[in-house]
Amino acid sequence: MKNSLIAISVAIISILMTISCTKDAGVVEGEMATDAEVILSQKLVGNTIDNCKEGTLLLFLEEETIARIESGEMEAVKSDIFVDKNIICFEPALRTPKNERLARELGLHRWYSVTFDSNIPVRKFAAEVAPSKHISAIEYNTMVTLAADYKVRPFSEGSYADTKATEISFNDLYAHYQWNLHNTGDKSIAETAREGADVGVLDAWTLCAGSPDVVVAVIDGPVKYTHPDLAASMWVNEAELNGVAGVDDDGNKYVDDIYGYNFNTAGYSNGQINWTTSGESGHGTHVAGIIAAVNNNGIGVSSVAGGSGNGDGVRIMGCQVFDGSYAASDRDMSNAFIYAADNGACIAQCSYGYDPGSYASDNAYINATSLEYNAIKYFVNPENCNHPSIGQNLVIFASGNETTSNAGYPGALPICVSVTAYGPDYLPTGYTNYGRGCNIAAPGGDYSIGAQNSSNKSQILSTCVREVAGDDYVWMEGTSMACPHVSGVVALGISYAAKIGKKFNGDEYRDIVLTSVNDINSLLLDGTKPYNGVSNAVVLNDYYKRMGTGAIDTWRLFMQIEGTPSIVVATGERCSIDLAEYFGGSATDLTYLGVEVSDEAKETLGISGNPTMKKGLLEIKCTKNGSAKITVSAIAGGGQLGGGNNIGGTEIKREVSIISRGVYSTNGGWF
Amino acid sequence: MMALVLCTFALLGCSKEKAESINLTSLVVGEWHCAPEGYDVDVYVAFDTEGSFNHYQRIGEGRYRHYAGTWFVEKDILNGTYSDGESWGSSYQVSFDGENMILTATNSSEEAMIYTKTTIPDDVKNSAIAPYTAKSINDNADLDTRWF
Numbered sequence: 001m002k003n004s005l006i007a008i009s010v011a012i013i014s015i016l017m018t019i020s021c022t023k024d025a026g027v028v029e030g031e032m033a034t035d036a037e038v039i040l041s042q043k044l045v046g047n048t049i050d051n052c053k054e055g056t057l058l059l060f061l062e063e064e065t066i067a068r069i070e071s072g073e074m075e076a077v078k079s080d081i082f083v084d085k086n087i088i089c090f091e092p093a094l095r096t097p098k099n100e101r102l103a104r105e106l107g108l109h110r111w112y113s114v115t116f117d118s119n120i121p122v123r124k125f126a127a128e129v130a131p132s133k134h135i136s137a138i139e140y141n142t143m144v145t146l147a148a149d150y151k152v153r154p155f156s157e158g159s160y161a162d163t164k165a166t167e168i169s170f171n172d173l174y175a176h177y178q179w180n181l182h183n184t185g186d187k188s189i190a191e192t193a194r195e196g197a198d199v200g201v202l203d204a205w206t207l208c209a210g211s212p213d214v215v216v217a218v219i220d221g222p223v224k225y226t227h228p229d230l231a232a233s234m235w236v237n238e239a240e241l242n243g244v245a246g247v248d249d250d251g252n253k254y255v256d257d258i259y260g261y262n263f264n265t266a267g268y269s270n271g272q273i274n275w276t277t278s279g280e281s282g283h284g285t286h287v288a289g290i291i292a293a294v295n296n297n298g299i300g301v302s303s304v305a306g307g308s309g310n311g312d313g314v315r316i317m318g319c320q321v322f323d324g325s326y327a328a329s330d331r332d333m334s335n336a337f338i339y340a341a342d343n344g345a346c347i348a349q350c351s352y353g354y355d356p357g358s359y360a361s362d363n364a365y366i367n368a369t370s371l372e373y374n375a376i377k378y379f380v381n382p383e384n385c386n387h388p389s390i391g392q393n394l395v396i397f398a399s400g401n402e403t404t405s406n407a408g409y410p411g412a413l414p415i416c417v418s419v420t421a422y423g424p425d426y427l428p429t430g431y432t433n434y435g436r437g438c439n440i441a442a443p444g445g446d447y448s449i450g451a452q453n454s455s456n457k458s459q460i461l462s463t464c465v466r467e468v469a470g471d472d473y474v475w476m477e478g479t480s481m482a483c484p485h486v487s488g489v490v491a492l493g494i495s496y497a498a499k500i501g502k503k504f505n506g507d508e509y510r511d512i513v514l515t516s517v518n519d520i521n522s523l524l525l526d527g528t529k530p531y532n533g534v535s536n537a538v539v540l541n542d543y544y545k546r547m548g549t550g551a552i553d554t555w556r557l558f559m560q561i562e563g564t565p566s567i568v569v570a571t572g573e574r575c576s577i578d579l580a581e582y583f584g585g586s587a588t589d590l591t592y593l594g595v596e597v598s599d600e601a602k603e604t605l606g607i608s609g610n611p612t613m614k615k616g617l618l619e620i621k622c623t624k625n626g627s628a629k630i631t632v633s634a635i636a637g638g639g640q641l642g643g644g645n646n647i648g649g650t651e652i653k654r655e656v657s658i659i660s661r662g663v664y665s666t667n668g669g670w671f
Numbered sequence: 672m673m674a675l676v677l678c679t680f681a682l683l684g685c686s687k688e689k690a691e692s693i694n695l696t697s698l699v700v701g702e703w704h705c706a707p708e709g710y711d712v713d714v715y716v717a718f719d720t721e722g723s724f725n726h727y728q729r730i731g732e733g734r735y736r737h738y739a740g741t742w743f744v745e746k747d748i749l750n751g752t753y754s755d756g757e758s759w760g761s762s763y764q765v766s767f768d769g770e771n772m773i774l775t776a777t778n779s780s781e782e783a784m785i786y787t788k789t790t791i792p793d794d795v796k797n798s799a800i801a802p803y804t805a806k807s808i809n810d811n812a813d814l815d816t817r818w819f
Contacts, residue, residue, distance in 0.1 A: 559800065563732025566711065570760070571780065580804045627710060627731075657731045659710060662780020663760040668802050669738045670705075670714045670728045671751055671759040 040123075040130035045137045045367050052140035053266065053329045055118030057126055058093055058371055060137035061110050081132045082114070085125075089115040093331050093371060095253040098342040102383055106374040108338075110136070113331055139371060143266075143327035144352050151447075152281055152464065153456045153475040168202065170296040170309070174473060177461045178302055179424045180290075180443035180485065189424050190449045190458045192529070197426035199442060199485050200518070200553035201304055204492065207558055209295060210305040210313035211495035214387060216291055216347040216487055217260075217340035219333065221284030222275040223318035224465045225259040227472060229300035230285070233292040233307075234259045235315040237343070252343065260318030261339060263332040267323035275465045279325025282464035286476050287351050288316045289463030290484040291491065300473055301461055304488025304554070305495065314491040317345050321352075328352070334375035341379040346387040346494065348379055349487040350416075351398040351480035353408035356433055361645045365409040372410065380415055382506065389497040391505040394513075396487045398479035403531075405435035405546065406647050412437030414642040414650035417510065420547045421482035423449055424458050426520055428543040430531025432479055436647045439637040440514055440548040442485035445477030448531045486552055489513070493557045502561050511652040514636040516557035517550030519585035549636045549652075550586040566657035567618070570664030571606075571625050576617040581668075582654040583634060588616030591640075593633035593651060601628035605660050622660035629655050695765055696744045703772060703786035715791040718742055724751060727791065727799045737799035749774060 045060070059081075061069075069077055078090050093111035097103040116125055126138050155174070168175040168182055179186070182202045185195030215235050225234045240258045243249025247256075254261050255271060262269045267277055275285065293301045296309030307313030319336040321328035340348055359365040366373045378384065382392045397411025399418045411418035421432040421444020428434060429446045445459035459475040466472050490513055497504065504512070524544040531537035564582055569575040580587040592613035601607070606624030613619070618632065635641055637649030665671065705714040715735075716726035724742045727735040742751040749763045761782075763774035768785075775783040 556803070559733060559803075562734055565729070565733045565736060566731030568730060578804055581802075585803075657711075659712070659730060661710070662782030663776050663778065665753070665757055665760040667738075667753055667755055667757045667804070668736070669753055669757070669759070670712070670726060670730070671716075671738075671761075671763075 036127045036131055040127045040138065043130050043135060043138050044126070045139050045370050049123055049140050051143045051327075052122055053143055054122060055088075055120070056113060056115050056141045056265075056329070056331075057122065057129075058139040058141050058331060059112045059114060059129070059135050060107070060139065060370070061112055061134055062136050063110070065134040066110055077134060081129055081134050085116065085128070087114060087116055089113070094335055094338055094375070097338045097378060098252075099378070099381075099384055102378060102381055103338075106378055108371075108374055108378060111334075111371050113141070137370070139330065139369065141329040141331055142354070142369060143329055144333065144354055151476070152469050153447075153459065154469060154471050155456075155461060155473040155475060168302050169205070170302045171298050172293075172295060172302040173299055174461060175302040177457060179457075180445070180460055181302055181304065183424055188451050188454065188457065190446070190451055192425040192427075192449055193458075194424065194426045196518075197422065197424055197443070197551075199304060199489055200555045201489070201492070204496075204554040204558050205308070208492065208496040208499050209308040210292070210492060211498060212312065212315050213498070214305070214314040214347075214491045214494045215317050215345045216305075216314055216349050216491050217317040217319045217336070217345035218284055218288050218291070218484075219319045219321055219336045219340065219348055219350045220287050220352065221280065221282070221322040222262070222273045222320045222465075223260070223288040223316055224275045224282075224285045224463075225273065225318060227285060227289075227463050227465075229293040229297070229463050229472070230288055230316065232294050232297075232311065233288075233313050233316050235317040235344070252339075254339065257339075257343075260320065261336075262320040262323060263336045263339070264321055264323035264326055264328055265332055266326035266329065269320075269323055273318050273320050274323060276467050277324025277326070280323075280465065280468045282469045282474060283351070283476070283480065284318070284320065284322070285465050286460075286462045286474065287349065287480060287484045288318075290460065290481060291349065291488040292316050293463050301463065303462075304485060305492040314488075314495060317343065330369050330372045334371050337372075337375040337379045341384045341386070341393065344386050346385065346390065346393045347487050347490055348376075348393065348395045349484055350396065350411070351478070351483045353397055353400050353411050356400050356402055356404040356406050356408040356412075359409045359412075359647075361647050362413055362642050363645055365413065369410070373413070376410060376413070376415060387494055387498070389494055389503050390509040391507065392510075394490055394510055396483055396490065398483040399438045400433040401431040401478050401480075402433055403431055404433045405542075407433050407435075407437035409437075412642065412647050414648075417486065417514070417650075418548075418637070419479060419483045419486045421445070421477075421479045422520065422547070422551060425449055425529065426523055426551065427529055427540060428524070428538065428547055429477070430529075430538045431477070432482070432547075434543050435546040436638050436640070437642060437649070438546065438548045439650060440486060440517060441520060441551045442482040442489075444479050444482035445475070447477050448533070448537075449529060486513075489516075489552050489554045489557060492554060493561055496558050497561050500562065507653070511636075511654060512560045513552070513557060514549050514650075514652050515582060515584045515654065516553055516560050517548075517584035517586065518553045518556070519589075520547055520551050521545055521586050521589050545586075545589050546638065549590065550584050556584065564654075564657075565668075566627065566659045568659050568661060568664055568668060568670075569620055569622055571622055571660045571662055573664065574619065574621040575664065576614070576619050579618055579632065579654075579656065582632065582656055583652075590616060590634045590636075591638070591649075592616070593635065593641075596631040596633070598628075601630060601658075604628040605658060618656070620658065622658070625660055625662065627657065627659045629657050632656050695747055698767060699742075699744060699749060699765060699772065702789055702791045704789040704791075705784050705786045707784055715789070715795055716786070717791060725796075727795050735795050735799040736802045738802065748777060
């Protein structure tokens, strides 16, 4: 899958270069060709002028042009491209990435941003510069939105009846409201609350509650780094903390980036993380609290990977891209991904995305937002991996809240993990996107099923910005809230892998995450549930096999990190094997792509034909006693793979150990 | 008279077989360890006097998986059923060689495994987890044909 995506990217760059070479021939600099609109349409990557940022454009320049700029001819190039136009700023779209070789390979060095008078229509300006021979492609600087409903419900301790949603062992004051971490099925949360509808973290905490060397970049609104329940969980850039104000002390091109950076270029925060801008909701701070609010500190909430109260939680890097009511652009997002990769984050937590109807396929998204796509590829490239226990960084996205049967991009890409949301009843929420491109489910909260007079409790309680919400803790719901649960579990798993000395290569860890799930499909065969006051609004069968591989479970992840047991088959018998240990609780519901068996394994086990997957079970016949490994591939998220002109799931591969012996029990028992 | 004699012999025969089973049962009771050569397998099993067993198996990687159920000996054959209702994959002929118990599958494989008397380590018992199986089965899946 990764190879095919690289191929797509290369093909797109090739196409762009071809367009440039053929269409610019004969165009005189500064002369407006009569067919400028035609040329523009050919050079545009994507066609989404809707929601684009006014007064800016992203330009993909020719290699020769880049060479001229790098040899000191910037002014000449500017003059060539813009002639007598009044340009406010023309600069590389990205600050210099540390991994320059990779950045060049991905073409990131060729993206430039031009800023001009915002009263000039973007399309008009684009058409005027499009004929330039220096410009290979043009991209509108599209603005993206958060995946939340923006309804912040203030928390006020004491306003709710006694709640025993959970039996969390940490002493955090409000932990008993956090059904998302440990759900006892308490009916004061929701009449339909179901025991076990949680991320299964309670037992896992007895093994590991986090590690400060695991850094999660929260690419979102601001994380309030002074929050009493978050301050100790913040990633800290020591060089900047101990440096001189206004100086780039560590030379990373960012000034005073102590807890992260504010990449938003629409607002006026000048790089500093700012949670008081008008329109701020506290979203990013809420998300951060789900991942790593400090555990066992006697205040506030518990979190998935916030440690045990001994400074051992994972760390949050604040990558602010939304600034109050100022939306974020492609360029802002891209800089955040590069920064996160270059400054030590191994997980990018992204509760935002384009509306699911914006792009109909991977190619449509990649064509339209090539800069952001390649910035994400930069983040996940194994060369930039920021933790020794895994083969590559992971990007986790919310699937979106539009009740649509596909995930929003970029999360729908196979290189990202896209998260759907369930409520305390273990059922899909009415808002969650689902289906194509969705990979895994997690608690997102569900106001619509809340118990009478206390509906808030069926949402997710986490940290917030007192200055805007009136409290340090609020309830929120959305796939925005589901997403950080997965990020937290992923971070906790990396912490545990490091603790026990396990290392994973390439996609191995991501594949283990996507198969560490409990089944929810068996709850979706029939029935309905309410949404927004309509009692039967959610038809559960619509979500059957469409919530991803299942509901993420931390304990399952830990057990898979420790190691997955071999499958026992009977020598001489054709066996049908349940692969739940390898593919999770919904293993029989997954779509499988195939089974690979090496010649050596065939010889060892006495396999004449290829084993197959039938009705979700591995069918295999071994004629010799012995043990060997085979590889089984499946789709995480739906019945078709993403990539190219599809929107779909991602390929997951598991190496399955087989032992063939004379005795076999269907439940896997030795006797 | 002849009938009475035969009946007596028959009763004696029954009693002797029962006595042998009882004797064998008492020998099977205890804690055992099996680590067969050539396999990445480690199995502990405890047969108790009440006819229950607990076994802990590590096959390949990961933690020990805990299984439980009931067992009985009939003649020299050991039989069992898991607590989920599944029968053992085979019954076993029981024999002893010093401190070792040899279980030989009565199915066509005649697979023989040697079990050594042991005390199951606490860390094995305490860290073991339940086996994991798919909680839902595709409604189209043919559950009755897992064996072919």
